[in-house]
Amino acid sequence: MNIIVVVDENWNIGRDGGLLVHLPGDLKYFKEKTLGKTVVVGRKTLESFPGSKPLPGRRNIVLTRKERYKPEGCETCASKEELTRLLGNDTKDVFICGGQNVYGQFLEECDRYFVTKIYAAFDADRSFPELDSRQDLEIVWKSDTQEENGINYQFFEYKRK
Numbered sequence: 001m002n003i004i005v006v007v008d009e010n011w012n013i014g015r016d017g018g019l020l021v022h023l024p025g026d027l028k029y030f031k032e033k034t035l036g037k038t039v040v041v042g043r044k045t046l047e048s049f050p051g052s053k054p055l056p057g058r059r060n061i062v063l064t065r066k067e068r069y070k071p072e073g074c075e076t077c078a079s080k081e082e083l084t085r086l087l088g089n090d091t092k093d094v095f096i097c098g099g100q101n102v103y104g105q106f107l108e109e110c111d112r113y114f115v116t117k118i119y120a121a122f123d124a125d126r127s128f129p130e131l132d133s134r135q136d137l138e139i140v141w142k143s144d145t146q147e148e149n150g151i152n153y154q155f156f157e158y159k160r161k
């Protein structure tokens with residue numbers, strides 16, 4: 001199972017229900033990585049997407065405890081256990097896509113982490129656990145530094161050793 005996330009230099013990820021900054025190159029990377037795969041999001045992250053719509057071309061699974069919440073084009077799960085049953089054993093192509101609440105619950109179950117690091121700091125109210133001091137993870141790939149609208153960022157792939 002995979003995690004994909006974009007963080008700022010303090011490992012912050014969101015503010016006021018949205019992302020910290022608009023980076024088209026990162027959205028393109030996210031699409032390339034997840035197209036044709038399964039994406040798992042919390043209800044609040046689904047509601048942060050344009051029109052609260054699922055991501056096209058992907059199997060969208062939304063975690064929610066609201067019984068009557070059945071967004072079109074999404075499967076819903078009311079617990080981690082239900083999700084585990086729904087996914088079965090083959091989780092190689094499953095991407096946990098946030099937000100903070102959901103990342104926290106699946107951090108230790110994932111073995112690959114696609115992290116976009118933005119080299120800037122933003123005011124934020126949501127964050128992601130810092131990975132660089134973890135001895136059980138290693139960086140297996142990184143891109144060149146990208147630049148968009150004066151903001152530098154870089155793609156990293158961490159793997160469990």
Ligand SMILES: NC(=O)c1ccc[n+]([C@@H]2O[C@H](COP(=O)([O-])OP(=O)(O)OC[C@H]3O[C@@H](n4cnc5c(N)ncnc54)[C@H](OP(=O)(O)O)[C@@H]3O)[C@@H](O)[C@H]2O)c1
Pocket residue numbers: 004005006007012013014015016017018019020041042043044045046048063064065066069077078079080097098099100101102103105126
């Ligand atoms: N930088 C990034 O890469 C990135 C990626 C994604 C999101 N974000 C940001 O993160 C923020 C949203 O994160 P968040 O922590 O507030 O919310 P979230 O994780 O997106 O959603 C939380 C909701 O998910 C449901 N949920 C969580 N765990 C569940 C479980 N085990 N079983 C059933 N339902 C469960 C609950 O929904 P109900 O209340 O409906 O029960 C809960 O309120 C936004 O600012 C967003 O833009 C950033």
